[in-house]
Amino acid sequence: MSDDRSYPLEEQRPPSFARWAGELLLMVGIAFVLAMGIRTYIVMPYTIPSGSMIPTIQIDERVLVNKFIYRFQDPRPGDIVVLDDPMGGPIPLIKRVIAVAGQEVDINDGMVDVNGIPLVEPYTHGAITEMGGVNVPSVIPEGQIWLMGDNRTNSTDSRFFGPRPLSSVHGRAFLRIWPLSRIETL
Numbered sequence: 211m212s213d214d215r216s217y218p219l220e221e222q223r224p225p226s227f228a229r230w231a232g233e234l235l236l237m238v239g240i241a242f243v244l245a246m247g248i249r250t251y252i253v254m255p256y257t258i259p260s261g262s263m264i265p266t267i268q269i270d271e272r273v274l275v276n277k278f279i280y281r282f283q284d285p286r287p288g289d290i291v292v293l294d295d296p297m298g299g300p301i302p303l304i305k306r307v308i309a310v311a312g313q314e315v316d317i318n319d320g321m322v323d324v325n326g327i328p329l330v331e332p333y334t335h336g337a338i339t340e341m342g343g344v345n346v347p348s349v350i351p352e353g354q355i356w357l358m359g360d361n362r363t364n365s366t367d368s369r370f371f372g373p374r375p376l377s378s379v380h381g382r383a384f385l386r387i388w389p390l391s392r393i394e395t396l
Contacts, residue, residue, distance in 0.1 A: 252278055254380070255387065256292055259301050262359030262366070266290070266333050266396070267304065272388035273396065277381035284310065285355055285379060287324070290396050293357070294378040296371040302380060305357035305367055306333075315356045316347035317369070322358070323347075336363035342370030355379070 225233075249255075254275045258267050267273065267290075275292050285291055289307045296303075309315045309324050316323040320337030323329070339362075350356050354373035359365025368374065383396050 250277075252276075256302070256304065256383065258304060261364055262361050263290070263304055263306070264361040264364075265335050266306075266360045267383075267386065268392075271386055271392065273304070273383040274385045274387055275381040276384050279382050280376070280379060284376060285382070286310070287313075290383040291355075291357070292380040292383060293374060294380070296374060296378070297366075303366075304383060305359055305365070307355050308358050308368070309350050309356040311350050311352045311354060313356075314347050314349045315368075317341065320362075331360075333360050335361045338362045338369070340369070342366075344369055344372045348373070353377075 254277055256273050256275050258269060258271050258273065261269050273290075285307045287307050287309060290304060291307060292302045292304050294302055308322060308329070313324050314326070316326075317338055318328075320339065321328050322331070322338070348356070350373050354375050356368045356373050358367040358369065386392055386394055386396060
């Protein structure tokens with residue numbers, strides 16, 4: 211049995227301004243919460259404040275930092291990491307991991323040795339001319355890492371503040387995003 215009755219089409223009315231504004235505010239709120247969650251727990255942009263990583267990263271360049279990778283693995287030698295300033299400054303530092311727990315760091319004739327083997331570091335700028343107050347050779351304690359800037363003549367790093375705890379590391383820099391002409395993985 212078919213139904214031959216016709217039903218009037220529901221009249222289409224534009225949504226009210228209040229409903230439109232409410233939906234817009236809800237969408238903006240959700241986008242804000244998602245962006246803050248991503249920035250807090252997953253990826254954070256970071257602006258390089260100093261020349262300590264020249265030539266790898268220049269002053270005022272911007273990088274993306276993977277904030278969750280070290281929940282699954284520890285930093286490895288060669289990683290570029292963002293960490294709390296050990297001197298208590300408000301701006302985090304960016305440095306390269308040179309050695310991890312159990313490895314011995316020494317500096318001879320301006321070169322870095324790890325476990326008695328000189329590192330091949332084509333990314334560095336300048337030889338080590340200043341040692342700071344940390345004695346080497348130094349065996350890196352459990353739960354800590356040795357960090358140095360690529361600009362060896364102009365970097366306050368583990369030569370001055372010693373090994374740093376893993377808990378001070380925010381994440382690994384993995385991509386330069388600014389300037390556009392220098393976009394590349396790190």
